[in-house]
Amino acid sequence: MFFLNGFIMAKIKKVVLAYSGGLDTSVILQWLVEIYDCEVVTFTADIGQGEELEPARAKAKKMGVKEIFIDDLKEEFVRDFVFPMFRANTIYEGEYLLGTSIARPLIAKRQIEIANKVGADAVAHGATGKGNDQVRFEMGYYALKPDVKVIAPWREWDLSSREKLMSYAAKHGIPVEMKRGKKSPYSMDANLLHISYEGGILEDPWKEPEASMWRWSVAPEKAPNKPTYIELTYKKGDIAAINGKAMSPATVLAALNKIGGANGIGRTDIVENRYVGMKSRGAYETPGGTIMLKAHRAIESITLDREVAHLKDDLMPRYAALIYNGYWWSPERRMLQTMIDASQETVNGTVRLKLYKGNVIVVGRKSDSDSLFDATIATFEEDKGAYNQKDAEGFIKLNALRMRIAAKRRRKK
Numbered sequence: 552m553f554f555l556n557g558f559i560m561a562k563i564k565k566v567v568l569a570y571s572g573g574l575d576t577s578v579i580l581q582w583l584v585e586i587y588d589c590e591v592v593t594f595t596a597d598i599g600q601g602e603e604l605e606p607a608r609a610k611a612k613k614m615g616v617k618e619i620f621i622d623d624l625k626e627e628f629v630r631d632f633v634f635p636m637f638r639a640n641t642i643y644e645g646e647y648l649l650g651t652s653i654a655r656p657l658i659a660k661r662q663i664e665i666a667n668k669v670g671a672d673a674v675a676h677g678a679t680g681k682g683n684d685q686v687r688f689e690m691g692y693y694a695l696k697p698d699v700k701v702i703a704p705w706r707e708w709d710l711s712s713r714e715k716l717m718s719y720a721a722k723h724g725i726p727v728e729m730k731r732g733k734k735s736p737y738s739m740d741a742n743l744l745h746i747s748y749e750g751g752i753l754e755d756p757w758k759e760p761e762a763s764m765w766r767w768s769v770a771p772e773k774a775p776n777k778p779t780y781i782e783l784t785y786k787k788g789d790i791a792a793i794n795g796k797a798m799s800p801a802t803v804l805a806a807l808n809k810i811g812g813a814n815g816i817g818r819t820d821i822v823e824n825r826y827v828g829m830k831s832r833g834a835y836e837t838p839g840g841t842i843m844l845k846a847h848r849a850i851e852s853i854t855l856d857r858e859v860a861h862l863k864d865d866l867m868p869r870y871a872a873l874i875y876n877g878y879w880w881s882p883e884r885r886m887l888q889t890m891i892d893a894s895q896e897t898v899n900g901t902v903r904l905k906l907y908k909g910n911v912i913v914v915g916r917k918s919d920s921d922s923l924f925d926a927t928i929a930t931f932e933e934d935k936g937a938y939n940q941k942d943a944e945g946f947i948k949l950n951a952l953r954m955r956i957a958a959k960r961r962r963k964k
Contacts, residue, residue, distance in 0.1 A: 572607025599743025650745025659691025811838025
């Protein structure tokens with residue numbers, strides 16, 4: 552037992568820290584050793600951030616960490632988290648493709664697996680006490696290991712600003728990467744689905760992000776003057792090939808990020824409503840996800856029954872909120888996922904897209920095995936008796952009956 556901020560705290564022997572190697576988690580690593588006097592095991596998930604990984608390993612080793620886990624989870628991330636989410640055409644508050652939200656359940660899952668493997672009695676994360684990530688991480692921890700101890704430094708320490716973190720880092724000799732010579736680095740989160748940016752100039756919702764901030768995409772106005780055409784092949788609601796070439800889930804998303812970014816696709820600047828109650832401004836780059844959302848709706852438009860499609864649309868905002876708010880491991884999300892996945896059995900075929908200066912334009916869709924589009928019925932030309940237009944009269948009158956009754960009653964008054 553020991554005291555922290557006037558509270559009696561249980562002794563922690565070993566903690567698994569979700570570690571990026573950035574400013575926040577590097578400070579947390581040092582702080583855990585200093586305050587809790589415990590062994591720290593670092594875990595860095597390779598979910599597409601690339602160049603951040605080896606510096607994280609080197610920095611953790613330099614700071615005295617003995618057990619360092621850097622796991623390549625890119626395929627699992629896209630296959631088991633991103634693709635299932637996109638089967639629902641998920642988008643939060645009309646704009647956010649949940650790039651940060653969908654990564655947290657996987658990180659929490661792997662932290663618990665490592666904790667069980669190394670005999671750790673606690674887990675820790677770098678999410679602030681103001682944000683959603685603390686909820687997402689900890690809901691996952693408790694769902695997967697109910698009695699685990701959770702350390703959330705931002706709720707315990709007094710390092711309440713970027714400047715204080717920088718000062719602490721300097722005092723303890725923790726190296727910090729400076730972004731393009733700025734006084735303080737952006738708070739960034741990168742994975743194969745997106746990059747998010749917070750802090751600095753972005754804390755003023757009126758100011759436009761600096762052009763130099765964006766990393767994955769060219770500005771739409773600077774994108775090529777010639778459109779790029781691509782074809783995406785779907786199997787049971789997931790992309791299985793690009794331009795006829797079969798690819799794994801992670802390879803698909805990486806390729807779409809590259810193609811989309813080159814055509815100025817995927818930038819978003821939003822003020823969102825956090826689960827903890829405040830509004831927050833963030834900028835996001837999600838080129839591959841932006842393409843996937845448009846294309847998936849296109850293939851569903853010819854392969855899904857109308858009422859199935861509409862039911863999915865009705866439930867999507869609730870599903871999106873569950874993911875945004877950290878309920879990936881909840882029974883209600885699993886229940887919805889079962890229904891969503893069942894709807895995708897017939898979502899097979901190919902979508903053709905035109906990518907041009909930030910726009911994703913559907914120019915074709917087909918399904919040889921599951922198309923519900925019947926040209927003989929839909930045609931404006933002679934259909935040779937495939938559809939009797941007189942049948943529409945009874946359908947209309949039946950659906951208008953309640954309104955006709957109400958109108959007659961109003962006339963009697």
